[in-house]
Amino acid sequence: xxxxxxxxxxxxxxxxxxxxxxxTYGVLNADKSNAVLICHALNxxxxxxxxxxxxxxxxxAKSEGWWDTMIGPGKPVDTNRFFVIGVNNLxxxxxxxxxxxxxxxxxxxxGADFPVVTVEDWVDAQARLLDAxxxxxxxxxxxxxxxxxxxxxxxxxxxxxxxxxxxVASAPNLNAENIAFNEVARRAITTDPDFHxxxxxxxxxxxxxxxxxxxxxxHITYLSDDVMNEKFGRLQVAPTLxxxxxxxxxxxxxxxxxxxxGETLAPTPTVTSSPFKYSTQDVExxxxxxxxxxxxxxxxxxxxxxxxxxxxxxxxFDPASAYxxxxxxxxxxxxxxxxxxxxxxxxxxxxxxxxxxVKALLDNQRxxxxxxxxxxxxxxxxxxxDARYLGVVRSYFNSKVGV
Amino acid sequence: xxxxxxxxxxxxxxxxxxxxxxxTYGVLNADKSNAVLICHALNxxxxxxxxxxxxxxxxxAKSEGWWDTMIGPGKPVDTNRFFVIGVNNLxxxxxxxxxxxxxxxxxxxxGADFPVVTVEDWVDAQARLLDAxxxxxxxxxxxxxxxxxxxxxxxxxxxxxxxxxxxVASAPNLNAENIAFNEVARRAITTDPDFHxxxxxxxxxxxxxxxxxxxxxxHITYLSDDVMNEKFGRLQVAPTLxxxxxxxxxxxxxxxxxxxxGETLAPTPTVTSSPFKYSTQDVExxxxxxxxxxxxxxxxxxxxxxxxxxxxxxxxFDPASAYxxxxxxxxxxxxxxxxxxxxxxxxxxxxxxxxxxVKALLDNQRxxxxxxxxxxxxxxxxxxxDARYLGVVRSYFNSKVGV
Numbered sequence: 001x002x003x004x005x006x007x008x009x010x011x012x013x014x015x016x017x018x019x020x021x022x023x024t025y026g027v028l029n030a031d032k033s034n035a036v037l038i039c040h041a042l043n044x045x046x047x048x049x050x051x052x053x054x055x056x057x058x059x060x061a062k063s064e065g066w067w068d069t070m071i072g073p074g075k076p077v078d079t080n081r082f083f084v085i086g087v088n089n090l091x092x093x094x095x096x097x098x099x100x101x102x103x104x105x106x107x108x109x110x111g112a113d114f115p116v117v118t119v120e121d122w123v124d125a126q127a128r129l130l131d132a133x134x135x136x137x138x139x140x141x142x143x144x145x146x147x148x149x150x151x152x153x154x155x156x157x158x159x160x161x162x163x164x165x166x167x168v169a170s171a172p173n174l175n176a177e178n179i180a181f182n183e184v185a186r187r188a189i190t191t192d193p194d195f196h197x198x199x200x201x202x203x204x205x206x207x208x209x210x211x212x213x214x215x216x217x218x219h220i221t222y223l224s225d226d227v228m229n230e231k232f233g234r235l236q237v238a239p240t241l242x243x244x245x246x247x248x249x250x251x252x253x254x255x256x257x258x259x260x261x262g263e264t265l266a267p268t269p270t271v272t273s274s275p276f277k278y279s280t281q282d283v284e285x286x287x288x289x290x291x292x293x294x295x296x297x298x299x300x301x302x303x304x305x306x307x308x309x310x311x312x313x314x315x316x317f318d319p320a321s322a323y324x325x326x327x328x329x330x331x332x333x334x335x336x337x338x339x340x341x342x343x344x345x346x347x348x349x350x351x352x353x354x355x356x357x358v359k360a361l362l363d364n365q366r367x368x369x370x371x372x373x374x375x376x377x378x379x380x381x382x383x384x385x386d387a388r389y390l391g392v393v394r395s396y397f398n399s400k401v402g403v
Numbered sequence: 404x405x406x407x408x409x410x411x412x413x414x415x416x417x418x419x420x421x422x423x424x425x426x427t428y429g430v431l432n433a434d435k436s437n438a439v440l441i442c443h444a445l446n447x448x449x450x451x452x453x454x455x456x457x458x459x460x461x462x463x464a465k466s467e468g469w470w471d472t473m474i475g476p477g478k479p480v481d482t483n484r485f486f487v488i489g490v491n492n493l494x495x496x497x498x499x500x501x502x503x504x505x506x507x508x509x510x511x512x513x514g515a516d517f518p519v520v521t522v523e524d525w526v527d528a529q530a531r532l533l534d535a536x537x538x539x540x541x542x543x544x545x546x547x548x549x550x551x552x553x554x555x556x557x558x559x560x561x562x563x564x565x566x567x568x569x570x571v572a573s574a575p576n577l578n579a580e581n582i583a584f585n586e587v588a589r590r591a592i593t594t595d596p597d598f599h600x601x602x603x604x605x606x607x608x609x610x611x612x613x614x615x616x617x618x619x620x621x622h623i624t625y626l627s628d629d630v631m632n633e634k635f636g637r638l639q640v641a642p643t644l645x646x647x648x649x650x651x652x653x654x655x656x657x658x659x660x661x662x663x664x665g666e667t668l669a670p671t672p673t674v675t676s677s678p679f680k681y682s683t684q685d686v687e688x689x690x691x692x693x694x695x696x697x698x699x700x701x702x703x704x705x706x707x708x709x710x711x712x713x714x715x716x717x718x719x720f721d722p723a724s725a726y727x728x729x730x731x732x733x734x735x736x737x738x739x740x741x742x743x744x745x746x747x748x749x750x751x752x753x754x755x756x757x758x759x760x761v762k763a764l765l766d767n768q769r770x771x772x773x774x775x776x777x778x779x780x781x782x783x784x785x786x787x788x789d790a791r792y793l794g795v796v797r798s799y800f801n802s803k804v805g806v
Contacts, residue, residue, distance in 0.1 A: 011681035116681040176631040176690045177623060183691040184619045187698070190684055191612045193596055198684075209594040213616060216587045220580060225750075228579040234721065276719060278414035278519040280711035281593050281601075284718065287579045288586040295590070308683035315687065316679060318637065347628075 001132055007090075007125060010316075013115040017104045020129050021046045021088040021095025025071065026079035028135070034403035035135045036082045037126060038067065039143030039150035042218070042310050043302060045094035048086030049079070067144075069385045076394035081403060082139060087129055089122045091309040099305035100201065112198020114305060119146070119317040123153045127161070139401055141336075142166035144382035145349060146310070149317045152357065155334035156319055162336040164401050166393065169346055169382035171353035172327050172360070173318035178348060181221055182311040185214035189304045198305050207304045212295030214307055219294050224345035224378030232287040236276075327356060328363035337367040339396045341389060343381040344374045369396060404535055410493075410528060413719075416518040420507045423532050424449045424491040424498030428474065429482035431538070437806035438538045439485045440529060441470065442546030442553035445621070445713050446705060448497035451489030452482070470547075472788045479797035484806060485542060490532055492525045494712040502708035503604065515601020515708060522549070522720040526556045530564070542804055544739075545569035547785035548752060549713070552720045555760065558737035559722055565739040567804050569796065572749055572785035574756035575730050575763070576721035581751060584624055585714040588617035592707050601708050610707045615698030617710055622697050627748035627781030635690040639679075730759060731766035740770040742799045744792065746784040747777045772799060 006016040023046045028035060038048045049071040052063035071077045071084055088096040091114060099114040106113075130138070141154045141162050148170025155165045174182070189195060189210030196203050220228075276284055283289045323329040338361055342354035351372045361368045371392040375381040381389065409419040426449045431438060441451045452474040455466035474480045474487055491499040494517060502517040509516075533541070544557045544565050551573025558568045577585070592598060592613035599606050623631075679687055686692045726732040741764055745757035754775045764771045774795040778784040784792065 011679070013681070112683075116683060173637060175628065176635040176637070176688075177626075177628045179637070179688050180619075180623045180631065180690050180694055183688075183694055184616060184623065186683065187619065187695070188591060188616050191615070212594070213587060213591050216583075216590065217620065220583045220587065223580075225578065225580045228583065232579040234576060234579070234582070234724075276414070278416070278719075280515075280519060280589065280708075280715050285579075285582050285586075287583050291583055291586055292590070305683075312683050316681075321637075 001129055003125075003128060003132075005128075007121070007128070009115055009121045010118045011116050015090065015097070015115055015117075018090060018097035018125075019095075020090070020097075020125060022129060023047055023086045025049050025084040025086075026082055028083040028133075029403060032135050033137065033139060034082050035130070035133075035138050036077055036084045037130070037138050037141045037154075038071065038084060038086045039122070039126070039141065039147035039154075040066070040086070040089065041143070041145040041147045042314075043298075043307075044147075045092065046086040046088035046096075047094075048084065049075075066383065069383075069390065070393065076390050077140075077142070077397055082397075082401075085129075085133070087126055089117070089310075090125050091117045091306055091313075093301075093303035093306040098303065099198070099309070100303050109199075109201045110305075111201055112305060114309065116312055117309060118313050119149045119153050120157060122150055122313070123157050126150070126154075127158055130161070136161060138162050138164075139403055140164035140166055140397070142168075143170070144168035145170055145379065146314055146317075149314075152334075153317070153319065155336040155338075156331070159333055159335040164339070164396075165334075165336045166339045166341075166396065167354070167357065168341045169343055169349050169354075169379055170340075170357070171349045172320060172357050174314055175353075179315050181217055181348075182315055185217050186308055186311060188213035188217075189307060192304075195304060198308075200304065206299070208299035211299035211302060211304055211307065212292075215295045215298035215302075216291045219291055221348045222378055222380040224347065224376060226345060227376045227378060227380075228287065230376070232285070232290060235286040237283055237286055237289050327360040331357070331360045331366075332364045334361065334364070334366060337400065338369065339393070339400075340368065340370045341382070341392060342370075342372050343377070343379070343389075344372060345376055346379045346381060348379040369400075404532055406528075406531060406535075408531075410524070410531070412518055412524045413521045414519050418493065418500070418518055421493060421500035421528075422498075423493070423500075423528060425532060426450055426489045428452050428487040428489075429485055431486040431536075432806060435538050436540065436542060437485050438533070438536075438541050439480055439487045440533070440541050440544045440557075441474065441487060441489045442525070442529070442544065442550035442557075443469070443489070443492065444546070444548040444550045445717075446701075446710075447550075448495065449489040449491035449499075450497075451487065452478075469786065472786075472793065473796065479793050480545070480800055485800070485804075488532075488536070490529055492520070492713075493528050494520045494709055494716075496704075496706035496709040501706065502601070502712070503706050512602075512604045513708075514604055517708060517712065519715055520712060521716050522552050522556050523560060525553055525716070526560050529553075529557075530561055533564070539564060541565050541567075542806055543567035543569055543800070545571070546573070547571035548573055548782065549717055549720075552717070555737075556720070556722065558739040558741075559734070562736055562738040567742070567799075568737075568739045569742045569744075569799065570757070570760065571744045572746055572752050572757075572782060573743075573760070574752045575723060575760050577717055578756075582718050584620055584751075585718055588620050589711055589714060591616035591620075592710060595707075598707060601711075603707065609702070611702035614702035614705060614707055614710065615695075618701035618705075619694040619698045622694055624751045625781055625783045627750065627779060629748060630779045630781060631690065633779070635688070635693065638689040640686050640689055640692050730763040734760070734763045734769075735767045737764065737767070737769060740803065742772045742774075742796070742803075744774045744776060744785075744795060746780070746782070746792075747775060748779055749782045749784060751782040772803075 044066045049065035141151045143151045148167040192207035192210035194205040195207040319330040320327040342351035447469045452468035544554045546554045551570040595610035595613035597608040598610040722733040723730040745754035
């Protein structure tokens with residue numbers, strides 16, 4: 001969808017003549033009351049559910065929507081009942097206008113000149129998309145992690161346009177540790193000599209070193225300590241096959257969301273104990289191999305400026321800040337009913353942070369359901385198949401969300 | 404101390420004509436029964452206690468020993484009673500032979516050719532130092548974190564030479580998450596274009612970008628989430644003064660151990676809420692400023708190859724591996740009495756890991772004292788002043804460690 005009108009941004013800057021990529025699933029009903037908006041997290045896209053077919057009608061490799069476990073016919077968010085909209089945010093590198101595209105004011109690639117966008121800006125842009133689709137009120141807005149922040153922001157910026165908000169594995173703001181991890185990732189990117197102040201496109205290079213490091217840090221923080229020990233522990237890689245690991249298997253279409261829990265590892269055999277190579281630079285442990293592989297893959301398809309923009313949007317989000325830090329006061333504007341879900345081993349967006357939102361909503365006598373799922377997978381759990389988690393969302397949509 | 408004899412290493416390689424830097428405190432008694440060996444962690448040195456004076460007899464800035472809270476006259480490890488030896492490990496950049504020095508076989512700087520050294524190798528080298536000092540049996544061997552691993556290894560490699568082992572904030576091996584953080588740090592260093600495969604000395608450059616990232620990651624993991632929120636939270640930096648932050652204050656002698664909890668911040672005023680700059684590359688939050696400052700400082704004095712070597716020594720340490728993972732079996736060789744200390748908020752070397760060692764020692768009917776200190780500072784707590792922690796160590800040395 002192309003938008004001609006200027007969109008004013010929170011920073012004071014603005015953007016004009018932009019596109020938003022979106023995908024829909026199911027059918028909008030006659031009174032347009034069954035729309036569910038899905039907001040994406042760090043490195044996902046509008047491709048929320050289903051699969052893409054290639055020219056010959058075959059399912060493309062790794063083309064599955066990033067929340068396909070959650071959304072589809074007969075699934076927890078049932079597209080036989082709901083009209084689901086996946087939208088790619090401004091600043092992304094997966095279709096909507098972002099740093100890799102042409103700035104209409106200069107006719108050059110935006111690069112580092114792409115304006116800084118916030119969660120609130122994304123919500124404003126999403127609201128314009130709904131306007132264009134003729135949808136006034138959402139049956140629900142839903143997202144995990146950074147997507148959950150957008151769902152929460154929807155209830156504050158457009159309280160009369162949201163009946164339900166489903167906020168999964170999210171937080172009312174980032175804490176210092178989260179900002180710290182974002183900052184290290186950003187520094188890895190911006191100090192990569194191939195970054196060129198964000199104008200690397202002009203030089204025909206990509207700051208892949210930085211992106212690799214950023215992604216490796218991300219992966220560590222998305223997984224729980226327990227699941228990492230269970231999956232990798234101190235398993236070594238088989239010495240004779242290590243060299244092959246640096247050559248990645250050919251990839252099909254890019255995979256807009258790297259799902260560490262869901263993805264298969266490069267097929268390097270593991271051994272529980274073998275002679276070490278005693279090297280500081282070769283791979284010894286399976287966890288190293290996994291991280292290198294994920295970092296390499298990510299650096300092939302993700303845009304560095306987008307990474308900076310999206311981590312900054314995470315850092316800035318803090319609805320309580322305008323209320324002297326009082327979250328209850330900040331959330332008093334919300335009129336929606338809420339479902340919050342958190343995961344016991346998520347240390348990036350811990351249950352404690354979800355409970356802060358629950359408490360602030362209850363302080364305002366809002367209708368809130370809250371589920372804390374005992375799951376081993378850390379922050380990543382919100383993307384994975386877990387019967388209790390999916391069951392909670394299914395029940396909520398079945399019993400509470402009318403159309 | 405210079406050593407002419409070849410030291411065989413665990414890897415199968417060896418090193419010859421090496422030096423070990425060491426410092427001693429107190430007086431060795433007549434029967435040489437009061438020696439306490441202190442083993443250092445990642446980026447510390449033999450300068451364990453006291454201060455250095457400059458030519459005019461003034462105390463040098465930041466020249467305080469890294470465990471000066473613990474060791475000295477009247478302190479928990481009382482140098483009026485004990486002869487304390489601080490030794491710098493092989494591979495370090497603070498005096499003992501390491502990658503920055505000349506390889507006698509080639510007459511060139513070692514660089515990446517410095518052999519990979521392990522915890523066990525360090526212990527062997529330390530034992531030779533004790534031989535040279537005429538000390539057969541240690542009253543105690545003591546260390547925190549990686550230093551604790553060395554203390555534990557002493558009890559296994561030289562069970563008859565250690566009467567007590569004090570193992571603080573340590574673990575019987577690294578778990579997958581710890582290896583993962585080490586690997587990201589190493590990749591940041593080795594993919595820095597100024598690394599040149601570890602032979603950067605020849606090119607007159609230093610891989611400072613990589614070292615900065617490595618150090619930033621380290622700092623995040625040394626602190627607890629709680630203390631980071633308490634110290635930094637979402638505090639912003641004052642917009643007008645940000646530029647000054649990139650200019651570091653002049654440093655005196657290098658500070659061999661960066662102590663995040665103990666160091667003062669660069670004096671940038673903080674504000675609780677101010678207009679954001681809406682920038683992906685400028686500093687907005689105090690935690691970003693702190694990490695950049697620590698990273699910059701570290702990159703000025705620490706050797707990149709040493710960082711690789713020391714993190715690898717951490718990765719490799721795993722005394723149970725030769726016993727099919729059975730730690731109780733592995734520790735059956737130890738004859739020393741033990742004090743173990745852990746800290747409640749240490750998520751890098753959690754209390755659970757210390758308890759594994761305690762259990763394995765108890766399985767062998769060893770004499771073990773264990774203290775789990777409720778401290779807010781994360782892994783860093785082992786370097787900080789904490790009355791309960793210091794009290795436990797004081798009591799142990801006073802009541803149990805005879806001379």
